Amino acid sequence: MQNAENILFTVTMIGYFLSMACYFLFVALKKNRMEKAGEILQAAALLLHTAALVLRGIAAERLPMTNQYEFATCFAWALAGVSLVFIRKYRFPVLGVFAMPIVFLIMGYAAMQNRDIRPLMPALQSGWLAFHVSTAIIAYGSFGVSAALGAIFLLRRKVKEGGFLDQHIPEESKLDVISYRSVCLGLLFLTLTILTGAIWAERAWGSYWSWDPKETWSLVTWIIYAVYLHLRLRRGWKGRAAAIFAVAGFVCVIFTYIGVNTFLPGIHSYA
Secondary structure, eight states, X not given: OHHHHHHHHHHHHHHHHHHHHHHHHHHHHOOHHHHHHHHHHHHHHHHHHHXXXXXXXXXXXXXXXXXXXXXXXXXXXXXXXXXXXXXXXXXXXXXXXXXXXXXXXXXXXXXXSOOOOOOOOGGGOSTHHHHHHHHHHHHHHXXXXXXXXXXXXXXXXXXXXXXXXXXXXXXXXXXXXXXXXXXXXXXXXXXXXXXXXXXXXXXXXXXXXXXXHHHHHHHHHHHHHHHHHHHHHHHOOOTHHHHHXXXXXXXXXXXXXXXXXXXXXXTTTXX
């Protein structure tokens, strides 16, 4: 079962890479058929990715989201899925040019992690695992999309008016709204992540909050995006400032996920 999962993981990585290449060729060659190919490959790779996660879960006899490898591949899965929804909903293939490299890099990070299936430590043997980690995965995927949208916004003004890219990238006002919706989705699920984590921590360790590095940086990330929403709703911050916030917030997300585990080990070091 695990061998089949490893094969599907490898094929999925190849699929994401080919999808990324098609999106790049779409922009470089200005060929609409390459955009369609990129979208189809992304959807196909996402299905294979889902199958790989299911096989992992069957082999482990639990949800596949309890260590660095599993969370990374779930993170990439969520980002690929959320970005595909936005690409199709808004007919916005250029998003794939920015989102798919992030997906591929996260998959590459996952590939470097230990893939052994090990029994869950006592702290993870809880029904809260599914709620806590799944909300984190959706939150991170949404923030990844908002960062990609923010980067596109920052480059939008450099696009030649009336050119190929100008026809395939929404106006700044629409980009701003799409990014805002992605941040709202991410912040909602990050809030649920923190709340379910606090409840779980109280049952596992007897304390709702212990200022563990992972908890602290999750709170820092939440504050950054909460400030983004506050400034937008109360002060009318939009456009370039909001795009910079979206990109900076995702940098904090990456540090919370990878940097904390690498440089600031704590009780969350297993994840």
